[in-house]
Amino acid sequence: MTQLLVFTDLDGTLLDHHTYSFQPALSTFQALQTFTIPCILNTSKTFAELGELRQSLHHKDPFIIENGAAIYIPKELRLIRDEDHDQYALEDHGHYWLKAFGPHRQTLIDITASLSNRFQFKRFSDMTWQDVAELTGLTEESAKLAMQREFTEPMVWKDSANALNLFRDTLKDTDIQVQKGGRFTHLMGKSCDKARAMLWLSERYADFYQSTVTNMALGDGENDIGMLSKADIPVVVRSPVHAPPEIPGRYDAWLTDAYGPEGWAQAVNKALASRGIL
The missing domain is CATH 3.40.50.1000 (HAD superfamily/HAD-like)
Incomplete structure (x- = not known):
């Protein structure tokens, strides 16, 4: 067996x-x-x-x-x-x-940094633990642990659905995929x-x-x-x-x-x- x-x-x-x-x-x-x-x-x-x-x-x-x-x-x-x-x-x-x-989180942050002038979003790296706790209902300790990401970067997408599709197209030649979740939009490597x-x-x-x-x-x-x-x-x-x-x-x-x-x-x-x- x-x-x-x-x-x-x-x-x-x-x-x-x-x-x-x-x-x-x-x-x-x-x-x-x-x-x-x-x-x-x-x-x-x-x-x-x-x-x-x-x-x-x-x-x-x-x-x-x-x-x-x-x-x-x-x-x-x-x-x-x-x-x-x-x-x-x-x-x-x-x-x-x-x-x-996939790439480490910092690569995701670096690649998308230049796009903040074209699209409206707020990444975990732009937030405090208080922001994450308010968005998720997590306790302080849990919010801080959730923010210790290594290979993915959640973000709050504040732009339109059409803008999100354009955002995806902008990243199509990189090693980054964009996944839309219930609360957050997630950046991660295409092989993840x-x-x-x-x-x-x-x-x-x-x-x-x-x-x-x-x-x-x-x-x-x-x-x-x-x-x-x-x-x-x-x-x-x-x-x-x-x-x-x-x-x-x-x-x-x-x-x-x-x-x-x-x-x-x-x-x-x-x-x-x-x-x-x-």
Whole structure:
């Protein structure tokens, strides 16, 4: 049987949409750790935002930040051989190897700085933590952590929709893509994608195990569709606030009965049971 890898979104998936609690999923999460099944967090959150959560979960596996912009791989896992660091263009980040899929944030800031006279926008780098807290409802501490971005730059778009299309056209010859979100418009590298990061890391695990691997991906939102569409076992976790996203061409996708972390646990337990583990 192939090695199972679990890739999971956080907000609304492993974490409850309203309370951000992972308690309903904790025993199942710990079962993955007991059976040494990697559980890779694949989130829009920053490295700084994940610190406390990973400590609470005793999470030791790699994690993907800022919607696929980069992967942090703990060195203690020995997932990457010493002779392969240069081949995979990894950066030394203390206790981690860092794989970036796009330019660093400062490049995004520098390239768009000259456009502020042509378009109306305000980037995170132009804001104080008080601005971010007011826009998002985050606490002071959470706002400061959310601002510690490394590979993406959210901004408030204050111009028209037509102007946004022109803004995109202006950047088409650069390595920057522009994604419109619910609250912010996001600048990021064109190669930044949850699915691409998942597949790259899966290849490293296949090399490590010297065998094929099976990807299970769990998510609840539109930004998880790419990841779910490329997974061997795609799981749509039911949300209490929006309809389940459709996964094009994947009629085999699981849809949980329960919401958030309770649904997450049901799906992971089902996968473990199918392997005779639970």
